[in-house]
Amino acid sequence: MFKGCFITGIDTGIGKTLGSCVLLTALARHHAKVVGMKPIASGLIPHEGGWASEDALALRAASTLKVPPELDNPISLPDPLSPHLAAARAGRRIELPLLVERYHMLAAQADxxxxxxxxxxxxxxxxxxxxxDLAAALGLPVVLVVGLRLGCLNHAMLTAEAIRAKGLTLAGWVANHVDPEMACVDENLDWLKAHLGAPLLADIPWQAQPDPACANVHLPADWV
Known part of the structure; x- marks a missing residue:
């Protein structure tokens, strides 16, 4: 039975959060209790008199199940740095058992x-x-977000190879049109469809104001 997936990307800033929200929105049409989780967020914004992860806020908006922040975003680090550096600056250490524990607590409440x-x-x-290592500890099928821009073919194939080398399933991928001026975008899409060895789950058009509802989504039959 499908219980969820782990979203990764070919790089930073290529639309993992948008891709996650697209899938949450689509899954909510078939499941009553869907929820996004951002185990680690580095880089916070002012929010309601405090600080919060912009990614976590977006995931919450796309979720149908509301949970405490310690479950859907257990580690929030102020500085927009690589997690290990942001944690060091905050005087913290990221520990996988905590994140796995919070995931299982969340999964117990959600579909x-x-x-x-x-x-x-x-x-x-x-x-x-x-x-x-976190993805492996959770054991979820992996979805790869590919930001369509020059160089994405190489980055996508390398990441797909690394996912499989970890013993995990690449369940599908999301195409996110991050560069409206990209040349030969259809040819690049066709190449990825032929070579990634996993289905295209969602195709997100370029948008000045991203809207998860605008994506073309094809969920696997066993996800619904």
Whole structure:
């Protein structure tokens, strides 16, 4: 039974949060209790008299299940840096068991959990662990967000190879049109469809104001 997925991307700033919200919005049409989780967020914005992760706020807006922040965003770090550096500046250390525990607490309440990573697949969390280790600890199928821009073919293939080398399933990928001036965009899409070895789950058009509802989504039959 489908219980959720782990969202990674070919790089930082290529639309993992938007891709996560697109999937949450689509999944909410089939499941009553869907929730997004941002285990680690680095870089906070002012919010309601305090500070919050912009990514976590977006995931909450796309979720149908409301939970305490300690479940859907257990680690929030002020500085917009790689998680291991942001944690060091905050005097903290990121520990995988805490994140896994919070995920299971969240999953016990939800029908589906969409977990969004931070940065790329090999972003460091501490002196030993990387984001890929968190994905492996959760054991969820992985969805790769590909920001369509020059260089994305190489980055997408390398990341897909690394996901499979970790023993995880690449369940699908999301195309996000981040560069409205990209040349040969259809040819690049066709190449990725032919070579990534996983289905295209969503195609997100370029938007000045991103709207998850505008994506063209094709969920696998066993996700609904």
């Amino acid at each position: 589906v959990v969409v977990v969004e990573g931070a940065g790329g697949w090999y972003v460091p969390l501490n002196e030993r662990d990387m984001m890929s």
